[in-house]
Amino acid sequence: MLCSIMQIAVLTFDGFNELDSFVASAILNRMRARGWMAHITAPSATVTSMNGVVVQRQKPLEFAADADAVVIGSGIHTREIAADPAMLARIRLDPARQLIAAQCSGTLLLAKLGLIGALPACTDLTTKPWVVEAGIDVIDAPFVAHGNVATAGGCLASTYLAAWLIARGSGIEDAAAAIRYVAPVGEKQAWTDRAIEVVRPFLATPEPLLESGHN
Amino acid sequence: MLCSIMQIAVLTFDGFNELDSFVASAILNRMRARGWMAHITAPSATVTSMNGVVVQRQKPLEFAADADAVVIGSGIHTREIAADPAMLARIRLDPARQLIAAQCSGTLLLAKLGLIGALPACTDLTTKPWVVEAGIDVIDAPFVAHGNVATAGGCLASTYLAAWLIARGSGIEDAAAAIRYVAPVGEKQAWTDRAIEVVRPFLATPEPLLESGHN
DSSP, X not given: OOOSSOEEEEEOOTTBOHHHHXXXXXXXXXXXXXXXXXXXXXXXXXXXXXTSOEEEOSEEGGGGGTOSEEEEOOBTTHHHHHTOHHHHHTOOOOTTTSXXXXXXXXXXXXXXXXXXXXXXXXXXXXXXXXXXXXXXXXOSSSEEEETXXXXXXXXXXXXXXXXXXXXXXXXXXXXXXXXXXXXOTTOHHHHHHHHHHHHGGGOOOSSOOOOOTTO | OOOSSOEEEEEOOTTBOHHHHHHHHHHHGGGGXXXXXXXXXXXXXXXXXXXXXEEEOSEEGGGGGXXXXXXXXXXXXXXXXXXXXXXXXXXXXXXXXXXXXXXXXXXXHHHHTTOSTXXXXXXXXXXXXXXXXXXXXXXXXXXXXXXXXXXXXXXXXHHHHHHHXXXXXXXXXXXXXXXXXXXXXXXXXXXXXXXXXXXXXXXOOSSOOOOOTTO
């Protein structure tokens, strides 16, 4: 793919799950030395997590339209957000130009944005009934991608989302290096092997991404 | 142990690693329905992560003295903090009464606080030389505990710290349930089995914790 430097929007809403937003962003920021940057991207100046942690956003929601990649995090208010046309209208995504990854209830947002279509997707067990209700075929797997759109289920499957984004944006060696860094001591090879095993089937890209304005 | 409800201080300093603070706190907060609460605990009203994320603290650093359990997170400025007597004096821990867990460079702080002594400890590969310099025997493992003091190495070993704290504070079934919830879909049994395998050898407690003021 043509984006060698990626600016990434990690969409984070009130009630967000810290694991989903921060595991992905922290792993993606392992690529900062290469010019990448993952930004906590939110509709308001501050957002409060499901456990009451108040975080200042790094980018406004509209940044999603300009990012090279977008991660849609999860949270306890996603159903309300997915039912809010004004909020959905602020999230402008283009899978022809961007890598897009949704985590757990983020898959519901992705479905409401019309970006899943008839393809199978992953989500967490709590969100699953709502995603099924939205007409999506939910599979019993941690990760799946179709072209430039990926979904993951289970908070810590965010490691796989991050690995896929790095592998697509830079290469599988960099994805392996990022996972190796964050993995537990004494288990680094096993964690790295597993992450690469999960994402490798989804690295073939039928068409390269269109060149991004950030390159 | 006697603390059935635990108030947990997750010590978080400027330059903190989001994985270390938030993976532990999010998993521990799976026990909120049982009255537990993990709090982002910091020396200043806001702290900025190693990737520029600004977070409002939930408790001041002095809360560590009152907590039932303390998690010492990691970050890029730990060496400076560990060399600052005024900051160390604000961290008052009592392993006779509290469960204490340090993650990655948090192990260096624990050593400077005199809470590791001659026992082997875990830390990440980057911090290892500094911990060794502090006179600590660092082992090639993700997790180790001695009585009420545990250390972990590698960002995502924070899952093991959280599992140990829940197992010690409530029971192994609750620890397994928390890990199962956050694990990737389709891999929940394997992740749960591994976490329990890692922490189980360290669950035997020679003496129960003294009763906490929170019970």
